[in-house]
Amino acid sequence: MLRALVIDAGKCTGCKQCELACSFENEGLFNVSKSRIRVFDFHQDGRFVPYTCTQCSEAWCQQACPVDAISTDAATGVKQVDEALCVGCKVCTIACPFGTVNYNAATGKVIKCDLCGGDPACAKACPTGAIVYADAEQAGFERMKSWAARTDAGAQASAS
Amino acid sequence: MSWTGKLLRVDLSTGSITSEALNMEWADKYLGQRGLASKYLAEEIDPKVDPLSPGNKLIMATGPLTGTCASTGGRYSVITKGPLTGAIACSNSGGYFGAELKFAGWDMIIIEGRSEKPVYLSILDDKAELHDASDLWGKSVWDTDAAIKARHQDPMMRISTIGVAGENGVLYACVINDLHRAAGRSGVGTVMGSKNLKAVAVRGTGGVRVKDPARFMEATAAAKKVLADNAVTGKGLPTYGTQVLMNVINEAGALPTRNARDVQFEGAHDISAEAMAEPRGKDHKPNLIANQACFGCTIACGRISQIDKEHFTVVNKPEYWHASGGLEYEAAWALGAATGVNDLDALTYANFICNEQAIDPISFGATLGAAMELYDQGILDEETTGGLQLTFGSAEALVKAVELVGKAEGFGKELGQGSARLCAKYGKPELSMTVKGQEFPAYDPRGIQGMGLTYATANRGACHLRSYTVASEILGIPEKTDPLSVDGKAALVKAFQDATAAFDSSGLCLFTSFAWTLEDVAPQLDAACEGAWTVDKLLEVGERIWNLERQFNLAAGLTGKDDKLPERLVKEAAKTGPAQGLTAGIDKMLPEYYELRGWTADGVPTNETLSRLAL
Numbered sequence: 137m138l139r140a141l142v143i144d145a146g147k148c149t150g151c152k153q154c155e156l157a158c159s160f161e162n163e164g165l166f167n168v169s170k171s172r173i174r175v176f177d178f179h180q181d182g183r184f185v186p187y188t189c190t191q192c193s194e195a196w197c198q199q200a201c202p203v204d205a206i207s208t209d210a211a212t213g214v215k216q217v218d219e220a221l222c223v224g225c226k227v228c229t230i231a232c233p234f235g236t237v238n239y240n241a242a243t244g245k246v247i248k249c250d251l252c253g254g255d256p257a258c259a260k261a262c263p264t265g266a267i268v269y270a271d272a273e274q275a276g277f278e279r280m281k282s283w284a285a286r287t288d289a290g291a292q293a294s295a296s
Numbered sequence: 297m298s299w300t301g302k303l304l305r306v307d308l309s310t311g312s313i314t315s316e317a318l319n320m321e322w323a324d325k326y327l328g329q330r331g332l333a334s335k336y337l338a339e340e341i342d343p344k345v346d347p348l349s350p351g352n353k354l355i356m357a358t359g360p361l362t363g364t365c366a367s368t369g370g371r372y373s374v375i376t377k378g379p380l381t382g383a384i385a386c387s388n389s390g391g392y393f394g395a396e397l398k399f400a401g402w403d404m405i406i407i408e409g410r411s412e413k414p415v416y417l418s419i420l421d422d423k424a425e426l427h428d429a430s431d432l433w434g435k436s437v438w439d440t441d442a443a444i445k446a447r448h449q450d451p452m453m454r455i456s457t458i459g460v461a462g463e464n465g466v467l468y469a470c471v472i473n474d475l476h477r478a479a480g481r482s483g484v485g486t487v488m489g490s491k492n493l494k495a496v497a498v499r500g501t502g503g504v505r506v507k508d509p510a511r512f513m514e515a516t517a518a519a520k521k522v523l524a525d526n527a528v529t530g531k532g533l534p535t536y537g538t539q540v541l542m543n544v545i546n547e548a549g550a551l552p553t554r555n556a557r558d559v560q561f562e563g564a565h566d567i568s569a570e571a572m573a574e575p576r577g578k579d580h581k582p583n584l585i586a587n588q589a590c591f592g593c594t595i596a597c598g599r600i601s602q603i604d605k606e607h608f609t610v611v612n613k614p615e616y617w618h619a620s621g622g623l624e625y626e627a628a629w630a631l632g633a634a635t636g637v638n639d640l641d642a643l644t645y646a647n648f649i650c651n652e653q654a655i656d657p658i659s660f661g662a663t664l665g666a667a668m669e670l671y672d673q674g675i676l677d678e679e680t681t682g683g684l685q686l687t688f689g690s691a692e693a694l695v696k697a698v699e700l701v702g703k704a705e706g707f708g709k710e711l712g713q714g715s716a717r718l719c720a721k722y723g724k725p726e727l728s729m730t731v732k733g734q735e736f737p738a739y740d741p742r743g744i745q746g747m748g749l750t751y752a753t754a755n756r757g758a759c760h761l762r763s764y765t766v767a768s769e770i771l772g773i774p775e776k777t778d779p780l781s782v783d784g785k786a787a788l789v790k791a792f793q794d795a796t797a798a799f800d801s802s803g804l805c806l807f808t809s810f811a812w813t814l815e816d817v818a819p820q821l822d823a824a825c826e827g828a829w830t831v832d833k834l835l836e837v838g839e840r841i842w843n844l845e846r847q848f849n850l851a852a853g854l855t856g857k858d859d860k861l862p863e864r865l866v867k868e869a870a871k872t873g874p875a876q877g878l879t880a881g882i883d884k885m886l887p888e889y890y891e892l893r894g895w896t897a898d899g900v901p902t903n904e905t906l907s908r909l910a911l
Contacts, residue, residue: 169399170501179620180618184588
C-alpha cells in the first residue's frame, strides 16, 4: 500500500511541532527555516495550513533535473534527492508548480520532503491529527464521509 | 546548549551594536529569560533610575527551552524597570518571536540608552542593524508588522513592536509580537517608546541544539502526553481558551465587577467562552472562529475572533472585519466585568484596538472601571471627561475610551496614566484597585483569599501570574484548598511563586503548570542544557529569583508598606455569592508569608536568607 501525508488544515493550530520535528529529523537540530513542511498562517481568516511535497507520480522536479539527481523510491513513492549528484542548479525549484522543493544555501543542494524514508516525523509530532500518514488511495476518506453525512442529513430533512 | 551562549547589546544613544558571551555562571544560578535577565538588569542599572530615562535598560530574553520542540517552548520576556510601578517589570509573551530570536543565535538583547530619532532594530542571524523608523512612528502594530516585512522583502520575519500607546507615554503600553501576542503588563512598551525604539524584527536560520537529543525527545514526548491527558490543558484550554474561567470565577463569587464594587457580574455569561462559541444575533456566526497555538504549543489556548460586520463598533470600518486575536479571560474581564459592559463584540473590538495600539487591556479596563466609579460619584463629569459619558455598562463609553487612550487624546490622556494616578488626582486614591500602582486582574481576593497575598506581594505590582493560587483554590491543582480561608495560603503562595519563577525562566509557558509540576520540567531542562537540572535546583533558582526581584524593588525605594491591598478589599465585604460577608484577610497572611520567606517583619530578606540563596 502506498501511503501519503493526509493534511486536514481545519485541525491545524499553527504550533509548528511538525516543522520542529522535520528539522530535527533531517538536520539534527531545531531549525524551522530548514523544515521541508511549512505551516502557513492566513491570519485574517484565522486559518493555518500545513503544506509540503505530495510526491507527484510524474514529478516536474524529477523531469527537470539535468543530472538525474531525483529518483523514485519504489516502496514509498518518494521523490528523493541524491545529494552526491545534485549540483544545486535549482532548476527543480523552478519546475515544481507547488514550491515544495527548495535550495539550502548551507549545503548548496536542494531539499524536499522524503517522508523520512516511510515514517514521517511531522505526522508523529502533530498534536491535533492535522497531519496523518495514511493510505494514499483513501486520502479523501474522512472528507467524503463528512460530506456523505451532510448529504444524507439533507435528504432526511427534505423527506420529513 | 541549550543557551546560544550569546547576547546582543544595543546602545541606542551611540548606535553601537555588540555581541557578548552570555555569563554562564549566572545562567547556572538564574536559568534564563525572567531570572537571568533580572540578574543582568539588577547588575547594570541603578534601581532608583527614572524608568523612562536613558539610564533604564530594556531586555528581551529567551529561555533555554525557547526554540526547542518542548511543548510551549517559544516564550520570551521583556524585562525592565516599570514606569507604572517603579518596580522591576517582567512581561512574558508567546507567539513566534522568541523562538526566532533564538534561531538567530541570541539568548537575549540588552537595549540601553535612547535614540535621538525613531529607529527599529533588524536581526538576520548574526547581522544586526538599526534603521530609521520615522515613517513607522505613529503606525499601528499591524501596519508596522506589514511595513517592516515589506521593506526587508521577508514575510518570515518575526516582529515585536510598540504601538502608538508606547510612543505617547501611556503608562501601561505593551510590546506586541506576531500581531497579537503581548508582553503585556507594567508598561514595558512605554519604556521601549521612551527609547525611541519602535520595533525589533528578527529572522533566524541557525537553529537550536540540545545537549542530549535522544533523551530530550523522550522527555519532551512524555511531558506532551501529560498535557494531552490533563483535563485543563488537554481539553478545557484548547476548547474554551482561558475564557473557560469566566462563568467559573463568577460562580465562585470572585469576579471583580464595576471597579470591585461587586464580586459577581450579571452579564458574565454574555462575555464568556460559551458565548463566544454561540451564534450571535445578527450574522448568526459565532465570535470565535479558531484556536491558535503559540510556537511549539500543544495546548493551543489562543482565540481567533471576528466581529459581526454590522456591529456598531465596526460599521464602515472594513479594516476591522477580518479575524484577529480574540478575548482571553483577563481581557474579557477587564474590558467587560470591570466596566460592567456585557457586549461581546464591543469587548472584542476594544481588544483589537488594545492589540493594534499595544495597550495592556487589564490596566486599561480596570482604569476605565475606576473612572466610571468617579463619574458615578459625580467627581468626574462630562466637562472633565471632554464629553465622555462614563456610565457603568456603556459599551459606547468603552469604545470611545479605548480609541482615545493610545492616542493620549482628551480624557484618554488621563486614563493612560493608570487608575492609581487618576484616582489620586481626583482625591479618591481608595478607588484605585491597584497594588504598587498596577491594576489587579480578574480574581477578587475576597472570594479567592490566596490571590490577596498574591497581589500584595507580586514583585511587578498586582498580578495573577506570579502565584496563580486560583489553580489550587478553585481548580484543585495540585490539590484543592478552600478559597474562602486564609489558612495555609502563605505557604501556598510562596511555593507557587518559587515554582513560577522557574517556569518563567525556562522558555516554557506557565499554563503548562496546570498539568506539569517541576518534576515534568526538570527532565526536559536536564536533557537540553549544560549542568544538572533537578527539581530541587529549580526550586532554589526560583526562590533566588524571587528574592533578587525583591532586593531590586527595595533598592528602588519600595518597602513592605507597599505590599498593601486596596482599602475596598479589606474593608468592604463581598455582597453576594459564596464569599458574601468576607473581606480579604491579608493581615493574617502577610506576616506568616514574610516569616516563611526568611524576611524581617518589615518584609526585608535577612542576611541569612540572602547568603543561603547566594545573593
